[in-house]
Amino acid sequence: MGPKRAALFARLGIRAVGDALRCAPLRYERRQLVALDAARPGQAVTLAGRIERARVGRTRDGAVTCEALFSDGTARATVRWFHQPYLARHLARGARVLLTGTLAPAYPLALANPEWEVLEPGEVPHGGPTLVPIYPGTEGLPRRWFRRLLASLAEGSAAVAEEILPGALLAARDLLPLPQALRALHLPASLEEAAAARRRLAYEELFLLAFGLALRRQEVARLPGLPLRADPGREAPVRDALPFTLTPAQERALEEIAADLARDRPMHRLLHGDVGSGKTVVALLAALRTVAAGAQAALIAPTDLLAEQLGERAVEILAPAGIRVALLRASQRGSERRAALEGLAAGSVGVAVGTHALLEPGVRFARLGLAIVDEQHRFGVVQRLTLATKGPYPHLLVMSATPIPRSLALTLYGDLDLTALEVLPPGRRPVATEVLSPEQREEAAARIREEIAHGRAAYVVCPQIQLGEAGEAEAAAAAEAHLAALRRGALKGLRLGLLHGRLRPADREGSMRAFREGGLDVLVATTVVEVGVDVPRATVMVVEGADRFGLAQLHQLRGRVGRGEHPGVCYLIPGPAPTERGMARLQALVASQDGFAVAEADLALRGEGDLLGTRQAGLPPLAFASHHDPLLMKIAREDAAAVAGEAGLEAGTRARLLLALRSRWTGALAPLRSG
Numbered sequence: 001m002g003p004k005r006a007a008l009f010a011r012l013g014i015r016a017v018g019d020a021l022r023c024a025p026l027r028y029e030r031r032q033l034v035a036l037d038a039a040r041p042g043q044a045v046t047l048a049g050r051i052e053r054a055r056v057g058r059t060r061d062g063a064v065t066c067e068a069l070f071s072d073g074t075a076r077a078t079v080r081w082f083h084q085p086y087l088a089r090h091l092a093r094g095a096r097v098l099l100t101g102t103l104a105p106a107y108p109l110a111l112a113n114p115e116w117e118v119l120e121p122g123e124v125p126h127g128g129p130t131l132v133p134i135y136p137g138t139e140g141l142p143r144r145w146f147r148r149l150l151a152s153l154a155e156g157s158a159a160v161a162e163e164i165l166p167g168a169l170l171a172a173r174d175l176l177p178l179p180q181a182l183r184a185l186h187l188p189a190s191l192e193e194a195a196a197a198r199r200r201l202a203y204e205e206l207f208l209l210a211f212g213l214a215l216r217r218q219e220v221a222r223l224p225g226l227p228l229r230a231d232p233g234r235e236a237p238v239r240d241a242l243p244f245t246l247t248p249a250q251e252r253a254l255e256e257i258a259a260d261l262a263r264d265r266p267m268h269r270l271l272h273g274d275v276g277s278g279k280t281v282v283a284l285l286a287a288l289r290t291v292a293a294g295a296q297a298a299l300i301a302p303t304d305l306l307a308e309q310l311g312e313r314a315v316e317i318l319a320p321a322g323i324r325v326a327l328l329r330a331s332q333r334g335s336e337r338r339a340a341l342e343g344l345a346a347g348s349v350g351v352a353v354g355t356h357a358l359l360e361p362g363v364r365f366a367r368l369g370l371a372i373v374d375e376q377h378r379f380g381v382v383q384r385l386t387l388a389t390k391g392p393y394p395h396l397l398v399m400s401a402t403p404i405p406r407s408l409a410l411t412l413y414g415d416l417d418l419t420a421l422e423v424l425p426p427g428r429r430p431v432a433t434e435v436l437s438p439e440q441r442e443e444a445a446a447r448i449r450e451e452i453a454h455g456r457a458a459y460v461v462c463p464q465i466q467l468g469e470a471g472e473a474e475a476a477a478a479a480e481a482h483l484a485a486l487r488r489g490a491l492k493g494l495r496l497g498l499l500h501g502r503l504r505p506a507d508r509e510g511s512m513r514a515f516r517e518g519g520l521d522v523l524v525a526t527t528v529v530e531v532g533v534d535v536p537r538a539t540v541m542v543v544e545g546a547d548r549f550g551l552a553q554l555h556q557l558r559g560r561v562g563r564g565e566h567p568g569v570c571y572l573i574p575g576p577a578p579t580e581r582g583m584a585r586l587q588a589l590v591a592s593q594d595g596f597a598v599a600e601a602d603l604a605l606r607g608e609g610d611l612l613g614t615r616q617a618g619l620p621p622l623a624f625a626s627h628h629d630p631l632l633m634k635i636a637r638e639d640a641a642a643v644a645g646e647a648g649l650e651a652g653t654r655a656r657l658l659l660a661l662r663s664r665w666t667g668a669l670a671p672l673r674s675g
């Protein structure tokens with residue numbers, strides 16, 4: 001194979017024969033050759049015959065097409081492919097082809113966008129019914145060639161694939177041995193056989209994931225921790241100053257965390273709760289207890305904006321206990337930074353708040369006891385923090401608002417103990433959610449004016465732009481243009497502010513503060529406001545180009561309003577030419593307020609790709625496992641925990657499992673402490 005093809009393969013995640021054999025077909029097509037004169041309009045068919053002529057054409061609205069005339073000797077059909085003019089050249093006169101598609105529902109016989117394959121000279125297509133695997137994204141690789149390559153690998157190499165799973169489990173869980181599964185995946189005799197192959201491979205993925213995480217959990221349990229027992233007296237003034245009392249769910253969460261902090265092995269816990277469930281105050285009280293026990297806490301937020309907000313919150317809430325809070329940001333230089341660093345190293349600063357700037361090698365803690373992080377950078381954070389402290393291993397609290405089904409959470413966070421904040425603080429009302437067409441934009445503007453007349457505030461989120469370095473500049477420019485347009489037009493006369501990732505920290509903080517305190521009516525922003533931003537006086541959220549956002553993102557954005565005493569409203573305005581799937585996402589959001597229901601809809605709509613959200617959790621993607629099978633997830637998790645805990649596990653079996661982990665999860669599960 002040449003380097004060009006190898007690169008295309010690499011893009012599909014295929015580096016070795018083993019990877020290729022694990023390439024999951026999207027689906028299988030049942031094909032049976034039919035004669036054109038026996039086929040009915042509307043029928044799904046596979047046809048073998050010749051292209052009699054092919055040329056480039058255009059539809060009435062200007063789309064480029066390839067128009068061909070096909071004959072199988074019994075009849076003729078016209079064939080049209082859209083947006084693929086090169087096909088006309090490719091299917092030069094006389095090419096023998098296999099076409100699969102659905103005949104148009106009316107005469108004359110016609111096929112639109114059939115799948116095509118050129119038959120090789122002398123090749124006689126298989127007449128009987130066959131199941132043909134359809135592979136994802138093989139762009140740049142001839143489909144037929146790819147399919148044949150996998151078929152021949154499945155015939156040859158699959159048989160010698162080495163089993164990874166313990167034989168006893170295969171028998172107990174009625175799973176196909178690996179060689180059979182790999183063969184059946186690509187050359188199934190029936191759909192049942194293909195399903196059995198997928199089940200085996202899905203189990204294997206889930207098992208390995210759970211096994212890796214169980215090992216991680218064991219490793220943590222053996223690390224030396226720092227038992228933190230707080231003097232409860234420090235907490236009273238802080239609680240007295242809070243504008244609310246904690247809900248029973250928050251109290252329970254705090255007690256679970258406090259019990260962990262008191263142990264002599266490090267906590268590894270996930271605090272999981274939907275948008276607005278009140279995680280921040282729980283985290284800050286945990287930080288308070290850490291300081292009250294004579295150690296320091298580090299709070300790591302995913303963005304500068306959130307670090308700033310969290311810093312402000314920390315100061316506000318912890319001040320009555322006399323705790324010094326320092327904010328560290330990436331861009332910070334000079335005396336402010338020096339003072340913060342010195343305070344941390346000397347131990348006079350109790351709580352440090354920042355982004356991953358906190359993990360830079362120059363940041364030293366006198367006695368780091370607790371690290372609290374957003375779920376991003378879940379792996380790696382602790383290792384790097386550990387480098388910054390000479391003492392025992394710090395306790396770790398990960399916070400997540402990604403609402404996922406419980407079975408999935410148990411799998412993805414198998415290395416963590418779980419605390420759920422399932423009840424929202426009292427007085428929360430659902431955020432009325434509406435999809436407006438661009439022409440109805442005026443309605444949103446009218447509502448904004450009305451709310452502002454009552455002393456409230458609104459967000460306008462600009463259309464999503466590709467991420468990346470250039471992306472942020474573009475997003476900033478687009479936000480500025482949007483602001484200017486609103487100023488001249490729909491929101492003329494209101495006090496508008498701007499927020500995007502390219503603003504200087506001082507300007508950004510200025511905008512945020514003005515918005516929070518009532519100096520601004522409307523904040524025009526990029527997705528920097530997506531997570532965590534907490535301004536209770538804001539009641540209207542307008543999302544422009546909403547169809548381009550992910551469901552979870554939209555749910556987060558909607559969660560920015562309705563946080564105070566007044567109900568919130570969220571307007572979703574699709575951009576030009578929205579896709580069906582994009583519109584379906586908006587409808588899913590209208591249909592439900594519940595993060596878990598939204599997450600379910602998200603998983604269902606996302607289709608292929610990172611179905612289980614492992615990437616988001618800092619884990620490698622899974623190709624076969626899906627959340628639709630919680631039972632398989634459960635047994636794989638239990639089996640893996642049992643195998644990982646088995647003292648007498650046969651050395652060969654363990655070695656094979658570790659090898660499989662290492663080759664598939666490069667980096668994701670590096671040991672906690674090297675050496």
Ligand code: ADP
Nearest residue numbers: 244245246247275276277278279280281425534
């Ligand atoms: P999230 O879990 O999304 O991080 P926050 O911690 O930002 O949520 O809390 C959302 C809002 O709810 C904040 O304005 C916070 O002050 C408020 N809040 C938190 N706990 C309570 C409570 N027990 N009663 C009333 N309001 C609360």
Ligand code: MG
Nearest residue numbers: 279280531532
């Ligand atoms: Mg939050």
